[in-house]
Amino acid sequence: MSLGLAACDRNDNRTAGQKLDSAIAKTEQAAQDAKVRTQEAAHDAKVAVQDAARDARVDADQAAREARATSAEVGQDARERAHVVGENVRADTQEVKANAKAAVEDAGITARVNAGLAKDPDLSALRIDVDTHAGVVTLTGPVKNAQARERATQIAQGVGGVHQVINNLNITPGA
Template structure:
């Protein structure tokens, strides 16, 4: 079971407990005898339960999207780092790679301008990269 599955399971459990508590509260807090029939009270509880379910679903989908974006960024960072380490001209260079929203930032030293440009090309070649901020500094090594 992945972390996302566990989060979703906990959210579902919390939703069920909230709905059950709300249903009990609503049935116990009637306005008075004769104001609503049992069927009307049940319809009201059902409508509120459905709305609570829809709200919880929207929050869960939003949380899942955020988790998915973080996983995508981590995968991009790992892929760029691996490709840089495999490149014969860059493997000895310590290049820091960070990714946020598909935007890759490269920082650290580069032995020359060609190596700096090559690092940017490699980063851009990775699937999911929207753009690259090349902050590498050309330094003699």
């Protein structure tokens, strides 16, 4: 029975420095993950723009052939279609750029909130999950008391770009 109790001992024997190093490593990993997601989003955006441009060229070429082969009315229709395609490409490009920018901003907010939590001795950046979407930060995990829960909200609200904080932290004495 004694061996069973010893195996269940979940006390974290790491030093404060080790815990801080671990929190910093987690924050750096979140920033690296954000960078990778940003690069992927930028690549996807580039491919989408290239595909849209190619499609627009194909559509424009087809429209031009139709215009030469038919009457002035068909030519007008082709120009209108080409314009619509161009507008759609511009709109798609703007949307992709906006989505990529939002992803980068959200990842940066998450990293800054994690860093702020890591600096507070009453909060565990390793146990608190930070998720950001469109500037809305959601905090999830255990905290020791109501003061620590409120402090986590204050830290998140203090980060630039945060529009709202949803605090789903659970008070768990001994956390």
